[in-house]
Amino acid sequence: MNVMRRSQIPLIIVGIIASLIMILPFFWGVLLSFKNNSEIFSNPLVLPSKFDFSLYADTFNKAHIGRLFMNSLMLSIVTSVIEIGLLFFSSFAIARLNHKYNRMSDLAYYMFLSASAIPVLTLLMPYYNLALFMGKISGGLLGVDSIWGLMLPYIAGGIPFMTLMLVGGMKSVPLEMEEAGIIDGCGLFRLIFNVEAPLLTPILVTLFIFSFLGVWNEFPIASIQLHNKNFFTIPLALAFFKDQFSADYGAMMRGVVMILLPQAVFFVILQKKIIEGMATTGIKG
Known part of the structure; x- marks a missing residue:
């Protein structure tokens, strides 16, 4: 036992x-959030x-954090x-129908593999053009300047x-x-929802959290x-605290803290599900 402990x-x-390397930047950001620009520099x-917590209330109101949070x-x-x-359906087709459509299943798998390697920054203009097109055919619902267009x-x-x-x-x-x-007597859909889905609940919860x-x-x-x-959306809240020639860095740090805090609570509450799902999918942290 002593040998194992050593x-x-x-x-x-x-x-x-x-842990300190990951925690200290956040802790430092919290301290900076209680300072103004002159103190920071x-x-x-x-x-x-x-430690004036009224600064957080001012930041919350100035950046309309409540509305952005709901968006x-x-x-x-x-x-x-x-x-x-x-x-879920695409994964089922690749994982379970490959014996019947082997070549198509392999092709779909490698297409997904290739698509996952494309950097998102290279797709900004195609996504913007897609939003312009979808805005025209959806009456603006899925277009530019609509959260649903995202x-x-x-x-x-x-x-x-x-x-x-x-x-x-x-x-x-x-x-x-x-x-x-x-x-x-299960058909395809009953097989998916009554057999596969319950067994894959930890993975689905983990993927939902990642997506969210x-x-x-x-x-x-x-x-x-x-x-x-x-x-x-909430990450764009920081735009309220800077203009062309200046920025309120203390307010920006308060915005960052308010953006990160719900995520930290989210992870603490669901950490067991996340770990269980990652272990099932074979993801290594």
Whole structure:
């Protein structure tokens, strides 16, 4: 037992150092959020002169954080639900129908693999042109300057990579479970929803969280397509605190803290599901 504990000491030390490296920037950002520009530039590493939480209320009101929060919340939930539904069927087709459509299944798999390697910044103009086109045929609902116009690029960008992860999870489900369902009279849709879905719940929850946080934090596409501040998402809140010649860095840090805090709470509450889903899909953290 003592030998095992001694062998674990280096791992514990490395874990503590890694944790500090990740936590200290956030802690420093919280301290900076209680300072004004003069304090930040003169003494960035010292404690603020006072912890005035009314600054957070002022920032919340000035940036209309409440409205932006609801915009991001609605967009993230709707996009993630649609995305999970679509990738579930695409993953099932690749993982389970490959014996019947082997070449098409392999082609689809490698297409998703290739698409997941495309940097999102190279697609900003195609996504913008897509939004212009969809705006014309949808009466502006899915176009530029609409939060719902962001759904299509978010779904298109998220499905390839998450499909590959879900395919791995589906292949881990024993075929005997599906064969038993077929013997009991399950059709394709009953097989998917009554057999596959319950067994893959941890993976689906994890992928939903990844999708939700990906949409919540996305900045480049939203900054290109949204111009009306009433439709801004939460990452664009920082634009309220800078202009052409100056920026309120203290207010920007308060905005960052308010953006990150819900995510931290989200992870703390659902960390067991996330770890379980990552272990099932074979994702390594």
